[in-house]
Amino acid sequence: MKIILSKQKQFNLSSLGYPSRIVDEDLFLWFQRVQSQQNTIVQLAKNDAVANGHFDEAKKVITEAAANVLIVERVSIWLLSDKSELHCVDLYERSADHHSNGMSFNAEDYPNYFHALENGRAIDVYDALTDHRTARFASNYLLPNNVKSVLNAAIRVKGKTVGVVCHEHVGKARKWSSDEINFAGEIADQVAQVLIHYKRNQAEESLKRAHDHLEKRVKERTLELVEEIAERKKAQANERELHVKLLQAEKLSALGLLAAGVAHELNSPLAGLLSLLRTYKKRYSPHSEDHKIISEMLISSEHMAKIVKDLNQFSKASEDERTFVDLIDVIETTLSFSQYQLINGNIKIVKNYAVHLPPVFGNKSQLQQVVLNVLTNGRDAMANGGVMTIKLQHDEAHHCVVLTFSDTGMGIPKENLSRIFDPFFTTKPRGKGTGLGLSVSHGIIESHKGEMTVDSEVDKGTSFTIRLPTLTTEALNKRMGSLHEQG
Amino acid sequence: MSKGKILIVDDEQIVLTAFRIELEQAGYDARSALSAKEAIARLLKERFDIVYTDLIMPEINGTQLCHQIKRLFPETEVVLFSGNPYEVEAQHEAFTAAGGRDEMLRKPLGEGVLIKVTENLMKEINYKKNLARGPSHVS
Numbered sequence: 001m002k003i004i005l006s007k008q009k010q011f012n013l014s015s016l017g018y019p020s021r022i023v024d025e026d027l028f029l030w031f032q033r034v035q036s037q038q039n040t041i042v043q044l045a046k047n048d049a050v051a052n053g054h055f056d057e058a059k060k061v062i063t064e065a066a067a068n069v070l071i072v073e074r075v076s077i078w079l080l081s082d083k084s085e086l087h088c089v090d091l092y093e094r095s096a097d098h099h100s101n102g103m104s105f106n107a108e109d110y111p112n113y114f115h116a117l118e119n120g121r122a123i124d125v126y127d128a129l130t131d132h133r134t135a136r137f138a139s140n141y142l143l144p145n146n147v148k149s150v151l152n153a154a155i156r157v158k159g160k161t162v163g164v165v166c167h168e169h170v171g172k173a174r175k176w177s178s179d180e181i182n183f184a185g186e187i188a189d190q191v192a193q194v195l196i197h198y199k200r201n202q203a204e205e206s207l208k209r210a211h212d213h214l215e216k217r218v219k220e221r222t223l224e225l226v227e228e229i230a231e232r233k234k235a236q237a238n239e240r241e242l243h244v245k246l247l248q249a250e251k252l253s254a255l256g257l258l259a260a261g262v263a264h265e266l267n268s269p270l271a272g273l274l275s276l277l278r279t280y281k282k283r284y285s286p287h288s289e290d291h292k293i294i295s296e297m298l299i300s301s302e303h304m305a306k307i308v309k310d311l312n313q314f315s316k317a318s319e320d321e322r323t324f325v326d327l328i329d330v331i332e333t334t335l336s337f338s339q340y341q342l343i344n345g346n347i348k349i350v351k352n353y354a355v356h357l358p359p360v361f362g363n364k365s366q367l368q369q370v371v372l373n374v375l376t377n378g379r380d381a382m383a384n385g386g387v388m389t390i391k392l393q394h395d396e397a398h399h400c401v402v403l404t405f406s407d408t409g410m411g412i413p414k415e416n417l418s419r420i421f422d423p424f425f426t427t428k429p430r431g432k433g434t435g436l437g438l439s440v441s442h443g444i445i446e447s448h449k450g451e452m453t454v455d456s457e458v459d460k461g462t463s464f465t466i467r468l469p470t471l472t473t474e475a476l477n478k479r480m481g482s483l484h485e486q487g
Numbered sequence: 488m489s490k491g492k493i494l495i496v497d498d499e500q501i502v503l504t505a506f507r508i509e510l511e512q513a514g515y516d517a518r519s520a521l522s523a524k525e526a527i528a529r530l531l532k533e534r535f536d537i538v539y540t541d542l543i544m545p546e547i548n549g550t551q552l553c554h555q556i557k558r559l560f561p562e563t564e565v566v567l568f569s570g571n572p573y574e575v576e577a578q579h580e581a582f583t584a585a586g587g588r589d590e591m592l593r594k595p596l597g598e599g600v601l602i603k604v605t606e607n608l609m610k611e612i613n614y615k616k617n618l619a620r621g622p623s624h625v626s
Contacts, residue, residue: 264570264571264574265570266570267569267571267593267594267595268499268502268541268570268594269499269501269502270570271502271505271568271570271594271595272499272500272501272502272503272504272506273595274505274595275505275508275509275595275596275601276501276504276505276508278509279505279508279509279512305595
């Protein structure tokens, strides 16, 4: 910022706006000074830190420039806090070329000074120790720092005094010229501009931070919502599935009650009918037409009795006695008395039993009935022969034994698959099936707290999977304990 | 002389007809009643060896009827038959406590069951009658 001027150069003073009476002074020096001041202001205004409101950098640039142009030992910038505390944010000491900060004063202790500051652009003091505006600073500031003359300019933002720029001359008292007073004011204005920029930057930054934060939150919340919706959908699907299962169970149990009621009502007339038919059959000769007709009536009535008996089984709950049951034993016993039917149908049985199967707790005869029903179903599905695979596995992870019957029969069409466990649902020829076998089986497995499912493909075959819970060691010990107490 | 006098009580007419004919063909003297009230009225007129009664009937059920019969005619044996096995199980204790027979019949009865049960009961009844007449008649 050094300004070199040629003495020979011609100057037009009036064009610079300065009064002609100043010609008494050393015109050249005056002009050099003013030129330097103006250049400094322009340079400062162009400075990156000043223009962009980087206060920490700008304050140093400004104090240094002011100290060098005015040739004063100390230039400092002070800012007023909300609690009227005057705090030094930068002090430049020219001879040492050193910056420092941190000192502070309470504004209320210096009413004269602040009154003057409020009411003028700058305070130019020849002898600071005696001047009424600055005398109060004598002992605690001026004397210790050897300050003799001060030129202080108020920093104003939106008309409000927010701080002060102090130019302090050390040593002999110094008279401040009008251009210097002006310059001090302009320096203070530069500081004000930096502050305005700085505040705006801060506001913008915090706005941006708030905006970023909001955007981040929106993104996070959106993700959360997507997850929540997915979870809710999943929960709803589970609920629906459970509801369907519950409905199915309720339907079966209601049907069971109804079936039992109907069955009991039918037993009496059936008893009469069967008894009468048996009695009258004997009255005709075995080869007569009447004997034949009565025989047919008897067969139909007996079929009705069989349906009713199945219905009774259907509604039979868990009242029967339960013991530890070996499922292999259940399967083998059932096979032994139904084998002839299966062999007659040219059906091959393939067994695949896991070793070390835990027993299940249940009703042996009921479980035998389930096995029989499933085997009968398989036999009917394989009218032209086939293979029935019986698989018995232990699913340790789910504490259950899995029993699978797979046939190579005609399979069940998809539309019938969901109705397979419904009572009275049958695709077998009239008179052959009651439509109760599988629903009875389903009911029995449910009463054992198990699960019976079906899987089928047309022309490939059907497989029934039965999962029966095994007792955990804890439950087993408990049960053994209670049996022991009873015994 | 008939093999024994038997009363059948049921609110289902066909049961009465069928069991009556079946018993008559086997040589028994069989009567029927459509309700417990009708049965009591008949019992007050003539004595029966065995009463077969349904369990669930309007107004008075089989157990209550059994209680009345045993109070009036202790020698008459009362047998319960029912189409509802669960009701039979539920009533078993009360029925035997009222003096009814322990064996119970489930409707529909198997072929020949009614006659077989009746024969066995009559043997027991006749044995008791002989006992009552005095030790000399027991062989």
